[in-house]
Amino acid sequence: MRHKNGGYRNVEAVFVNLLDNPRIHGIIANYRDVTERRALEKQKDEFLAIASHELKTPMTSIKGYSQLLLETFEQSENQEAVMLIEKLEGQVERLTNLIKDLLDVTSIKEGQLKLRKVKFDINQLVVNVAEQIQRTTNIHVLTTSLKADREVWADKDRIEQVVANLLSNAVKYSPNGGKINITTKTEGDIVKVSVKDFGIGIDKQMKDKVFDRFARVTEPSTRTFPGLGLGLYIAREIIERHHGTIGVNSNKGKGSLFFFTLSGKKQ
């Protein structure tokens, strides 16, 4: 909106239609100047982008050195040191993924999440990711039922990220362990991937919010689960950018079924 001094300001407006009210017969408009707030939000996003990028550089050294140490202790057959370094590497990986999520969120907000679409076998991708996630837990059993009979056109790395996110969530929110089933199937031109766990589930009020930024599922026992609450937000953005759908069916206490769809046709 143009200000009387000639400059432009960002405003938020709320209109209340009272045309049917015989006493007022008008529309009430309420404007709020949000220029400073928008500028601060932009500054915050820029800071987040720079900070995440800068954090990745020392992470590169730390990750490199921990792998060198692991190699050294493996050669000298120092089993205790190997075990400790493997734990260190797990935490380095976790921190790296958190930084990547922050970078992804800033890319999404700036509309810069770029896709490199190729044709690939979704079943093979699911098998690979399931094997990776299985290695992170010994109280869960991941099983697959792969019936998708066509390849998909999508950004392979990004879809791998979505599948990894759904599987690691299934593990995280089944703290007592148990089965996790991953299925793929074809419905017309659409390929559907589903991840079913038998963990804590999500209550009705939270179900619509799990794909929001910084959404976190908690239990009444105030048990908290680690994470920034960005994974499903990023997953939704990735799937929607592919013109697919993502959703969840869940019953509190009985587990959740997350699913997403992708087109088998080139788009």
Add this chain to the structure above:
Amino acid sequence: MKKKILIVEDDTGVLDVLRIILERAGFQVSVLTRGESILQDDFEHPDLILLDKQLSGVDGLDICRHLKTRAATKHIPIIMTSATPDVARLAIEAQADDFIEKPFNNTEVVGRIRHFVK
């Protein structure tokens, strides 16, 4: 005879760890923390260049384009590195032969290099 790898990287933390990784893998390593000498063609030509995108003073992409347009250096394989995954596309457009995202796995770095220099 050991293959020569030139690392162009301005972060000393990353530079040190890369040097150790590559020396352990049996390569002869030389390093540059700035890119100007490459633009002036004042450097010993290696068998492969590991080139960071974000250098102080000059952009790694410009260095890559420069090397790939000169007859004396266009045959040298260049692997670009960056903490920003979107740089992959820009690196390929600048005629880099490969791209590695930071943070990387040590085995991945060595494997990608060996793809070009046996």
